[in-house]
Amino acid sequence: MTEPAFLKIMQGTADDLFAHLGPRPMARTGRRSLTAFAPRARRLSAVIGGQSFPLTPVRGAPEIFVGELPREGAYALERTSAGGTTLTYRDPYAFGPVLGVMDSYLIGEGRLDRLWHKLGAHVIPHEGVRGTHFAVWAPHARRVSVVGDFNGWDGRCDVMRRCGASGVWEIFLPDLGEGTLYKYEILGADGTVLPLKADPVAFGSQHPPETASMVRDLSGYGWHDGDWMAARAPRNAVSAPISIYEVHLGSWWRDDTQGGRPISYREAARTLVDYVADMGFTHLELLPLAEHPFDGSWGYQPVGLFAPTIRHGPPHEFRDLIDAAHARGLGVLMDWVPAHFPTDAHGLGRFDGTPLYEYADPREGFHRDWNTLIYDFGRPEVANFLTSSARYWLEEYHVDGLRVDAVASMLYRDYSRDAGEWVPNKDGGRENYEAIALLRRINTEACGACPGVMTVAEESTAFPQVSRPVDAGGLGFSYKWNMGWMNDTLAYIRTDPIHRRHQHGQITFGLTYAFSENFILPISHDEVVHGKGSMLGKMPGNDWEKFANLRAYYGMMWGHPGKKLLFMGQEFGQRAEWDYDAQLDWDALARPDHAGLRRLVRDLNRLYRETPALHCRDADPGGFQWILADAAEESLFAWARHGAQTDAPVAVLCNFTPLPREGRLIGLPRAGLWHEVLNTDAEIYGGTGRGNMGRVEAAPHPHDGQPASARVTLPPLSVVMLKAAPHG
Incomplete structure (x- = not known):
C-alpha cells in the first residue's frame, strides 16, 4: 500500500478499503499478510486459536497496522486502547461479498422482487460466522460507511464495498445483531460529508426524536392465521360487507398511570381488537405506522417505509396485533404513503448528495402544501423501492390491504400549482404518466403476490377507472374513497333542517355516479381536525337534535350503496375535535346519548353484515x-x-x-x-x-x-x- 492510500484511509476519503485492508496471500512465503485500520489503538494483534500475532503500526500512519499470519485459520483482532482497555472483534475485511452479481444487476435495473430481502440490515450467518449484512443504494456516493456505537460513529471505519455499477454498497459486520443502532455516513461525489442518514430499508428505528436505524431480525415469527389468509379473499370482495373502523393508534387510548403513553401493539391486540370486533366492524384501518419523525404528521410524513414505528413496540409485536385481529375475524388495512416524504436531514432527501429519491426540479419534486419532497416516480430504482415497500407490509406483516394516501397529488403534475409552476408531461398535459404506471405496477404486483388483499385509493378528483383492472385500462385499485359523497352529504346534514329542502340535490347527486367506481364512503380523520369540529359538533340544533341528526346520518350512510368507514370516536359522538396527542373521550360513554349512538353503530354493522341486500350489490x-x-x-x-x-x-x-x-x-x-x-x-x-x-x-x-x-x-x-x- 502506498503512503497516499494510508493517508486517505486515515482521512476518511478512501472509497475501497477492501482493496487495501484484510488478509492477502503471500506466494513467496506461503503465509498471509494482514493490514488493519484501528483508530485510537495503542496495540493491535491478530489471534488464531489462542495464539497472538502482534501487528506493527505503519510509520507515518499509526492507525494502520500490518503483520504476517499463518496461511490457515480464522483470526480475530485484539485491540488495546490508549487507556488500556482491550477489545476483541472479527475483521469485516476478512469476509467476502454477500450480494451476487445478479442481485446487483436487478437492483440497478429496478426489477428486483422483494427488494427488502437484499437491501437493509439482515442478521445472517456468513462464511461460518453470524453477524449483520448491510446494503444500501447510493450510486453517486464516493464513500459509504456503516456507523454506530460499535465503531464510535467513526465513518473512517467499516467502509462498505461498492457492488459494480449498480450503485449498491454492502458490508458484513460479524457479531452484530438484533438491537444494534446504526446509520450511514456518506461522502458525496464532491467530497462533502453528508448528515448521517437512516437506512431507507431499515426494519426498525430508534424512538423519536432520536433518528438512528435499528437492526431487527424479522425471522422466526410463528403466525397462527393460516386459515384466515387462505380464506380472506371473499372478505375483501366487492360483494362482501366491508365496514371499516379507522384508528390513529397513538390517540385511541393512553395509559394515564404511565404519563399518558400511547397503547402498545400488544395491548391493542387485546383491547382494540376486542372493541372493534364487538362493535361489528369487519376491518380495522390503521393510520400510517411506517416510522416517522414528527408525531403531528400522524404518520403521513414517513422516513422508514419498511419500519413499523417503535412508538408502540418492536416489529414482532406489530405482528401480534395483526395475528390477533385475524383470530377475531377482522381484516387489517394500513395507510401507506408513496406520494411524498419529509425533508428531515436523516431521511431520503439528497440521500447521496444528489436528488436521488426525489425529482431534481422543485416544480416536480417539492410539495408546497406539505413542505415535503416528491418521489421520482419514473426512476426505475425508486419505483422498485416503492413497489417493494407495498409488498413488504402485505407479505411480512400479513396486512390485508393498503389505503394509498394522496393519490390525486400523484396523478396530476399541476396538483396545487399555479400556471408556470409545474412541468407538463411529454405530451404537454397535466397527467403524471410515471406515477400512473407506478400505481398500476403496485396494484398488479401486490395483488399478484398476495392473493385476496385490497388496495384503496384516496383520490378526490374525477380521474377515470381508479378501481378498474389494469388490463381494462384502470389503475387497478380495489376501492376508491368517495370524497364527493362525503363532502356533499356533510354539507347537507350540517344545514339547518328548515333549509334542507334547498340542498336536496346534495343527497341525490351522489347516486348519479355511485356505481362508476367501487366506492368506500369515508367519514375519516380528515373530517374532525383543523377546525372542522367533531361529527357531533357539525350537527345543527340543540343537544337532542344533534344526536338525532347524527343517528339519521349514520342510518342513511349504512343504507347507501358503498362500503363504510368511520373514524374512531365518531361511533359514540365524541364532542371535541380529534386531538392526536390525547386519547378519545371514553368517559362520554357514561352518558345515555353517547352510549345510545354507539349501540346504533353496533346494530348498523350487524344489520349490514347479515343483510345481503345492503352490501352484496354495492357497486x-x-x-x-x-x-x-x-x-x-x-x-x-x-x-x-x-x-x-x-x-x-x-x-x-x-x-x-x-x-x-x-x-x-x-x-x-x-x-x-x-x-x-x-x-x-x-x-x-x-x-x-x-x-x-x-x-x-x-x-x-x-x-x-x-x-x-x-x-x-x-x-x-x-x-x-x-x-x-x-x-x-
Whole structure:
C-alpha cells in the first residue's frame, strides 16, 4: 500500500478499503499478510486459536497496522486502547461479498422482487460466522460507511464495498445483531460529508426524536392465521360487507398511570381488537405506522417505509396485533404513503448528495402544501423501492390491504400549482404518466403476490377507472374513497333542517355516479381536525337534535350503496375535535346519548353484515332503486336495496326534518309483510321511540313507481329500514 492510500484511509476519503485492508496471500512465503485500520489503538494483534500475532503500526500512519499470519485459520483482532482497555472483534475485511452479481444487476435495473430481502440490515450467518449484512443504494456516493456505537460513529471505519455499477454498497459486520443502532455516513461525489442518514430499508428505528436505524431480525415469527389468509379473499370482495373502523393508534387510548403513553401493539391486540370486533366492524384501518419523525404528521410524513414505528413496540409485536385481529375475524388495512416524504436531514432527501429519491426540479419534486419532497416516480430504482415497500407490509406483516394516501397529488403534475409552476408531461398535459404506471405496477404486483388483499385509493378528483383492472385500462385499485359523497352529504346534514329542502340535490347527486367506481364512503380523520369540529359538533340544533341528526346520518350512510368507514370516536359522538396527542373521550360513554349512538353503530354493522341486500350489490346499479328522490319540500328520501333474486329487499326511508311523518304513504317493491329492522329513533339509541311497532303491511297498490305501498310512520330526524318478509 502506498503512503497516499494510508493517508486517505486515515482521512476518511478512501472509497475501497477492501482493496487495501484484510488478509492477502503471500506466494513467496506461503503465509498471509494482514493490514488493519484501528483508530485510537495503542496495540493491535491478530489471534488464531489462542495464539497472538502482534501487528506493527505503519510509520507515518499509526492507525494502520500490518503483520504476517499463518496461511490457515480464522483470526480475530485484539485491540488495546490508549487507556488500556482491550477489545476483541472479527475483521469485516476478512469476509467476502454477500450480494451476487445478479442481485446487483436487478437492483440497478429496478426489477428486483422483494427488494427488502437484499437491501437493509439482515442478521445472517456468513462464511461460518453470524453477524449483520448491510446494503444500501447510493450510486453517486464516493464513500459509504456503516456507523454506530460499535465503531464510535467513526465513518473512517467499516467502509462498505461498492457492488459494480449498480450503485449498491454492502458490508458484513460479524457479531452484530438484533438491537444494534446504526446509520450511514456518506461522502458525496464532491467530497462533502453528508448528515448521517437512516437506512431507507431499515426494519426498525430508534424512538423519536432520536433518528438512528435499528437492526431487527424479522425471522422466526410463528403466525397462527393460516386459515384466515387462505380464506380472506371473499372478505375483501366487492360483494362482501366491508365496514371499516379507522384508528390513529397513538390517540385511541393512553395509559394515564404511565404519563399518558400511547397503547402498545400488544395491548391493542387485546383491547382494540376486542372493541372493534364487538362493535361489528369487519376491518380495522390503521393510520400510517411506517416510522416517522414528527408525531403531528400522524404518520403521513414517513422516513422508514419498511419500519413499523417503535412508538408502540418492536416489529414482532406489530405482528401480534395483526395475528390477533385475524383470530377475531377482522381484516387489517394500513395507510401507506408513496406520494411524498419529509425533508428531515436523516431521511431520503439528497440521500447521496444528489436528488436521488426525489425529482431534481422543485416544480416536480417539492410539495408546497406539505413542505415535503416528491418521489421520482419514473426512476426505475425508486419505483422498485416503492413497489417493494407495498409488498413488504402485505407479505411480512400479513396486512390485508393498503389505503394509498394522496393519490390525486400523484396523478396530476399541476396538483396545487399555479400556471408556470409545474412541468407538463411529454405530451404537454397535466397527467403524471410515471406515477400512473407506478400505481398500476403496485396494484398488479401486490395483488399478484398476495392473493385476496385490497388496495384503496384516496383520490378526490374525477380521474377515470381508479378501481378498474389494469388490463381494462384502470389503475387497478380495489376501492376508491368517495370524497364527493362525503363532502356533499356533510354539507347537507350540517344545514339547518328548515333549509334542507334547498340542498336536496346534495343527497341525490351522489347516486348519479355511485356505481362508476367501487366506492368506500369515508367519514375519516380528515373530517374532525383543523377546525372542522367533531361529527357531533357539525350537527345543527340543540343537544337532542344533534344526536338525532347524527343517528339519521349514520342510518342513511349504512343504507347507501358503498362500503363504510368511520373514524374512531365518531361511533359514540365524541364532542371535541380529534386531538392526536390525547386519547378519545371514553368517559362520554357514561352518558345515555353517547352510549345510545354507539349501540346504533353496533346494530348498523350487524344489520349490514347479515343483510345481503345492503352490501352484496354495492357497486351494481341493479342493487339500487329510487322510491322517493324528489320529495325536497319534505326533506324525505327513500330507496330500495336489492341483493340476489332470493334475497329479501330492504327499503331505506330517511326523514331529515324534525317533523314526524305519521302514516306517510310510501311505495315498496312488493306487497306483504315488511319488518322494521332498524329505527334510528328507537329509545335504546336515545330517540323518542316512535315507529311502526316493528312491522308494516304493504298492499298491492302501486305508488312512487313501485308495485305496492304502505302507510309508514317516519319519526323526526330519523332513518327507518324495512326488510321484506320471506315469501310464503
